Amino acid sequence: MSAKTTHKFYGHGIPRVKAEDLGGKLIVVEGADGSGRSTQIAELVNWLETNGRPTVQVGLKRSTLVSEELEKAQEGNVLSRTTLSLFYATDFADQLSNIIIPALKAGFIVLADRYIYTLMARDMVRGMDEKWLKNLYGIAPVPDAVFYLSVEPEELVQRNLSKKATLDYWESGMDLGFSRDVFDSFLKYQEAMGEAFRQLQKTYKFEIIDANRPVNSVNKELRKKISAVIDGE
Amino acid sequence: MKTFAEMNFPGRLIAVEGLDGSGKSTQIYLLKRWLEAEGIKVYFSEWNSSELVKSATSKGKKRELLTPTTFSLIHATDFADRYERHLVPLLRAGYIVLCDRYVFTAFARDVTRGCPPEWVRGNYSFACAPDLTMFFKADLEVSLNRILEGRPKLKFFEAGMDLRLSTDPYESFKIFQGRILDQYLAMSKEFNFVIMDANESVEKQQVLVRKLVSEKIDLKKFKRRSPLPLPPSLAGDRDSKEELEDKAA
Numbered sequence: 001m002s003a004k005t006t007h008k009f010y011g012h013g014i015p016r017v018k019a020e021d022l023g024g025k026l027i028v029v030e031g032a033d034g035s036g037r038s039t040q041i042a043e044l045v046n047w048l049e050t051n052g053r054p055t056v057q058v059g060l061k062r063s064t065l066v067s068e069e070l071e072k073a074q075e076g077n078v079l080s081r082t083t084l085s086l087f088y089a090t091d092f093a094d095q096l097s098n099i100i101i102p103a104l105k106a107g108f109i110v111l112a113d114r115y116i117y118t119l120m121a122r123d124m125v126r127g128m129d130e131k132w133l134k135n136l137y138g139i140a141p142v143p144d145a146v147f148y149l150s151v152e153p154e155e156l157v158q159r160n161l162s163k164k165a166t167l168d169y170w171e172s173g174m175d176l177g178f179s180r181d182v183f184d185s186f187l188k189y190q191e192a193m194g195e196a197f198r199q200l201q202k203t204y205k206f207e208i209i210d211a212n213r214p215v216n217s218v219n220k221e222l223r224k225k226i227s228a229v230i231d232g233e
Numbered sequence: 234m235k236t237f238a239e240m241n242f243p244g245r246l247i248a249v250e251g252l253d254g255s256g257k258s259t260q261i262y263l264l265k266r267w268l269e270a271e272g273i274k275v276y277f278s279e280w281n282s283s284e285l286v287k288s289a290t291s292k293g294k295k296r297e298l299l300t301p302t303t304f305s306l307i308h309a310t311d312f313a314d315r316y317e318r319h320l321v322p323l324l325r326a327g328y329i330v331l332c333d334r335y336v337f338t339a340f341a342r343d344v345t346r347g348c349p350p351e352w353v354r355g356n357y358s359f360a361c362a363p364d365l366t367m368f369f370k371a372d373l374e375v376s377l378n379r380i381l382e383g384r385p386k387l388k389f390f391e392a393g394m395d396l397r398l399s400t401d402p403y404e405s406f407k408i409f410q411g412r413i414l415d416q417y418l419a420m421s422k423e424f425n426f427v428i429m430d431a432n433e434s435v436e437k438q439q440v441l442v443r444k445l446v447s448e449k450i451d452l453k454k455f456k457r458r459s460p461l462p463l464p465p466s467l468a469g470d471r472d473s474k475e476e477l478e479d480k481a482a
Binding site for chain 2: 011012014015016064065066068069073078079080081082083085086087089090093094096097098132135136138139
């Protein structure tokens with residue numbers, strides 16, 4: 001693996017960090033809860049590390065700075081949409097500065113379990129302005145690859161229910177008031193999220209992976225594509 | 234950036250800006266006391282005071298975890314929380330809202346820390362402009378002395394130590410404050426700051442503050458319909474009178 005590849009930021013980037021100092025590879029896996037994201041990422045980390053590639057994982061709501069506070073605030077459901085949006089952006093920026101950037105500088109592979117696209121899509125569904133979001137997330141480096149695990153909403157319901165026997169309040173978009181019935185709300189919300197992702201795809205390139213298939217075949221496809229990204233320098 | 238008046242809010246927002254030690258907090262406090270005494274619906278909001286975000290901010294500051302980007306975003310989150318939950322509803326209800334620091338603090342500070350101005354301004358673009366912004370301009374030396382006299386120990390971020398301007402906190406604080414002042418002055422025209430001479434006596438400044446506010450805002454429109462409740466020992470007379478009025482109505 002060559003030490004340096006050129007990275008770019010989507011917008012202004014972050015102070016005192018030069019894009020050309022960022023080596024390594026940034027690989028993003030996006031998808032709803034129940035799309036098999038976490039399973040796929042665990043498999044990928046295992047595979048990469050076994051092959052001697054230093055790998056670091058990041059994900060949403062995992063920052064040292066605000067993850068606890070964000071969790072607490074969501075439990076009470078007291079945040080307005082701009083506040084929630086900026087809170088998540090702070091969480092992302094903290095991991096960006098303290099994990100993603102140093103890891104890329106050191107030539108690591110960074111596997112992101114969701115990235116700015118989920119955050120943007122969620123906010124767009126809640127009526128936030130796309131231009132505002134693009135400016136906000138201009139701090140993010142452009143990944144080397146983005147895979148969107150696409151699963152039909154009906155299949156997502158089945159997977160979520162079989163795993164937890166309940167549908168998550170936020171993943172069902174219950175704060176939006178689509179429906180008081182969580183089942184209906186989940187379907188409508190996931191539909192709207194899919195629409196937002198399609199809108200974002202016009203600007204940001206994702207590879208859409210059909211994740212209605214079994215875990216192994218999805219993983220095989222991901223490995224093949226990631227190998228191409230890592231070795232195709 | 235449109236003002237709340239231009240956006241047809243029934244309420245009005247007054248902001249004070251300036252360096253630490255410029256005396257702005259004293260002035261806005263005295264303004265609040267006056268408006269309250271006049272029976273005006275008034276609410277006071279302070280920078281960096283949202284209950285929700287406070288614990289994260291203080292953790293970040295204590296452990297020196299913040300970068301220019303997260304420093305900026307966490308303050309924006311704090312502001313958004315106060316803006317959406319308090320300021321907007323109050324302004325829609327016809328309150329006079331007084332803000333000790335507003336978005337301009339972020340515009341000055343975060344840019345001094347190296348954040349791109351367009352990025353910072355973009356993030357705060359959900360907020361309307363104040364109907365009146367008073368900038369308290371004191372000589373840098375005066376502000377510095379006020380802070381350094383009263384509070385000998387400077388905090389890390391307060392002194393701008395994250396910018397590595399100097400290893401000496403006092404020296405760092407001076408350079409940092411000087412740069413923030415430059416940023417403020419550079420935007421003062423664009424955002425219609427009324428520049429207040431903060432070297433004047435507190436009393437003289439307050440006379441001017443009250444004059445400016447009453448010229449800019451038709452205060453009688455913002456009076457409470459019923460006076461604030463009196464303490465129980467004095468309330469008897471007024472209550473019975475109001476009851477009579479209620480019956481008459």
